[in-house]
Amino acid sequence: MTTLAFPPAAAPLVRFTHVGKQFAVDGGELEAIREFNLDIAPGEFVAIVGSSGCGKSTLLRLLVGLDGEFRGQIEVAGKPVQGIGGDRGIVFQEHRLFPWLTVEQNIGLGLVNEHLTQAERFRRVSEFIQLVGLQGFERAYPHQLSGGMAQRVAIARGLVASPQILLLDEPFGALDALTRQQMQDELLAIRRRAQITTLLVTHDVEEAIFLADRVVVMEPRPGRIKRIVDIDLPHPRTRSSFEFHQLREELLHELTHDGEYVAPPVVRVEDLPLAYIAY
Ligand SMILES: Nc1ncnc2c1ncn2[C@@H]1O[C@H](COP(=O)(O)OP(=O)(O)OP(=O)(O)O)[C@@H](O)[C@H]1O
Ligand SMILES: [Mg+2]
Structure with a gap:
């Protein structure tokens, strides 16, 4: 009898294969997502970060089944997504x-x-x-x-x-910093109890590192994957640890060095209108 040295990897619960999305805008086409490929394992927590307009919400809408017009394939548990279903729950930004x-x-x-x-x-x-x-x-x-x-x-x-999968689009964006951290702890506790696969969109790199097993960094125009970073830190994670800090620097670097990023102009105090200074 032969035994396998490694158990076969679990089949992905979610599979994006060659996914592309275009919108008709002003008689032209806007390419919102290009060649998005991603497998998410059962129970995994994946975060997506990327600048505004790089297609994050669009990806969630495709996976949740609110928009069926796209290129490529999106499968959940081996079956193509067809419309909304009880296997996927979504929490919108507001x-x-x-x-x-x-x-x-x-x-x-x-x-x-x-x-x-x-x-x-x-x-x-x-x-x-x-x-x-x-x-x-x-x-x-x-x-x-x-x-x-x-x-x-x-x-x-x-x-x-x-649902088997929880999709969260900037769920804590409107909260103050302290409530936000409490909600992040809350989400991890809920996940432990409900054993659910999670895909979170966030602008907050720290939030992504605190919560996720992997962080997908996207770049814009057209929206596509730039890099996927594994977060191997054990839970509970400490935001002040050296490893956490290193990952944050690494991810921020990825996000801000995308060729199209333009640094804000340096404003000297003497150039400001008087109204600013008086205030
Ligand atoms: N229904 C639509 N019709 C036309 N264009 C759209 C539509 N929805 C999104 N877009 C365009 O697709 C691109 C991606 O939009 P999307 O909302 O997915 O970005 P996002 O990454 O979620 O941004 P943000 O971080 O600001 O929420 C943008 O350029 C947007 O203008
Ligand atoms: Mg969005």
């Missing part, structure tokens, strides 16, 4: 909660395509309210929540259908 619905009703929207009894629906919503720590706020309306709590509702809505 939380997009409905102001006239309560916390539990907003989370329940994540179950609209599931065929569940009323009791089962209630049980699932309650379970996810617990998971994101919002017990006691079931009947609250979005305007009664803090920004961090509203984001947790959005995350619960993204998770409530028990």
